[in-house]
Amino acid sequence: MSNSETINPNTTMNNESKTSSTTKVEELQNLKGRKTVLMQGNEAVAYGALDAGCNFFAGYPITPSTEIAEILAAELPKRGGVFIQMEDELGSICAVIGASLAGAKALTATSGPGFSLMQEGIGFARSAETPCVVVDVQRVGPSTGMPTSCAQGDIQQSRWGTHGDSPAIVLYPDSVKESYELTIRAINLSEKYRTCVILLLDEVLGHMREAVRLPDLSNVRVISRVKPTVPPHWYKHYENNEKYPIPLASFGEGYRFHVTGLTHDSLGFPTNKPNEAAEMMARLKKKITYNIRDLVQIESFQMDDAKIAVFAAGITARSAKAAVVMARKEGIPAGLLRPLTIWPFPDDAVRKMLRDVDIVIVPELNQGQLIREIERLVKDRSDSKLIKIQRVDSKLIPPQDILQKIKEVI
Template sequence: MQGNEAVAYGALDAGVNFFAGYPITPSTEVAEILAAELPKRGGVFVQMEDEIASICAITGASLAGAKALTATSGPGFSLMQEGIGFAKITETPCVVVNVQRLGPSTGMPTSPAQGDIMQAKWGSHGDSPSIVLYPDSVKESYELTIRAVNLAEKYRTCVILLMDEVIGHMRESVRLPDMANVRVINRIKPTVPPHWYKHYDENQKYLSPLASYGEGYRFHVTGLTHDAHGFPTNKSGEAAEMMEACGRKISYNMRDLVQIESRDMEDAKIAIFTAGITARAAKAAIAMARHEGIKVGLLRPLTIWPFPDDAVRKMLRDVDTVIVPELNQGQMIHEIRRLTKDKSDGDVIPIQRVNGQLITPNDILRKIKEVC
């Protein structure tokens, strides 16, 4: 099964019944498969005129009750940023899959890069909560797609699934879990009579129920700062309340949101911190280094935003050196440096590449040997 195929089937198994998108390499297979499968299952597939329309369409569909998802790559992801901000401020569940390619602009459509790590968090203007998941295998692409849809529904926000070109296009032997064991989360529906309904209920934390248009509940949706009923407000108190509530969704729920793979870290003197396809190279490098008796381990975030601060602080205390391989000119590494406080914390060393080629196990092994 291919990575993009796993995303498409993950979406279907999570209950996604609406896709609007504009095909773009290297994400096209997601749209291609959903175009064939959604109509068979009573869902809707719309090929839009561009990516701006695509993000708007999934946001609208979600407000009408659909579980909605779109898939794109860097150039489309850039176009979607304003719409992503709109989905976040209106607290509308939706999922954007970004199969990254080398940028900026058209870049190298068929080559891998991890250049959108910061854009996935800060791409839209203003402060906004970000949940961004990042798989490193075909199987995990399936699992994290389901998780992305679940988290979107639960936290009422736009969740980003970041993919690497190589993982999107890679085929791997996988055994998908039995559907009986797949946990699917649906948004909470209001139980109050329509005239009591608040679209943003501050008393319910993030689990604020969400009515759909057409169900008899009246609510207003705007990109302006809004009050509990969704109507625009310029009052500083209400604005602060809205902004803080969006932030709390993340900060109060770190344990639910953060997912990390820790491998061979118990006795490690050197740690490799990386996500996605570069973690696959790291795993191979660690196996080779361990074979030679070098104590090296891997810390891999499956959720890159919110950033796993606590786990990274512990790693910095425990090891002498942290190596951060990434297919960009330095993005994730700054988050680790941000958390380096004490002199006794480990050194943070980059491996960076932006030529369309992967960082290989040998590249990482060489760096391990340089520092040990």
């Protein structure tokens, strides 16, 4: 994607607003006091959702994500929002999409097995361009795996888990504070780009507690979907428009539009025409590729003069950062590149890293899901400078293991 294609997201958005000080919001502010408190990753997700205006949650209990549901079960009704425990994850994602079409900011939270069950619904939300957020607190797999242990095995599933070809937006925090921030961002992006945004968490992070001070609500930027202003008979909720977002009406507002998971035309009606199918697919793709700059966030730590880079995401990035700090103390020019957005993959930043450093170490809690993307970007495969550290036994990669690898390759 070239920069000339990039449109400034700020020029296309006209509905960003600071949260107004409603009673509900003040209640939350008082509740948490906005002072430094000990908070769990899952709690931070729940409070982030509330601060972003989430007013609908449908979910099904599953370790290690259950705390998110438990907190929202207590908090949403106080704020006029809906919490429902559905009969399964299939129903959960569908209720979330239904509520979103009725105008809700809707979210669900799950873990591996439930995430697998939600994949069909996630594809529906992407096809029907319906805003919603799925939080996947990853645990060890495959299958039921180890429910209370940590793995990063859903990185590729979050991208390719649903059938068919559709682009994804997936965010990946590495701290409790960032879990709060990226939950808000996930909801904002889902509203802005009218799609299902996925927030990946690691089990350790979901259950981990850290000192966190939530920002004052007046500093929380909340984005809500754009509503149509045209008369109903002019309204095309899937109009091909280079300028995102396309307004989305809610059921019950007089627009009486049709939504389907079938390939559809600009009015949402099913189509078999190749040109209309091509238009729809192009629109789904472009809304991601034209807005890469708005979507991709990366952290670059000690990278300016680094000769060895560690590329890591989520909880593993904390091991990596500790290793980089230790290496620097020993005079080794190491750095860390950490994607906060893993999909779309930060191709440009990774290409730059590959140009700038001699060696890239990729630690991850799976058998090669992140490194695969970097391999894709390595031009000359014979001269691979990629080193992997992979662990799938439920334990985190200790910083010492990464440090040792840094010392081996220098």
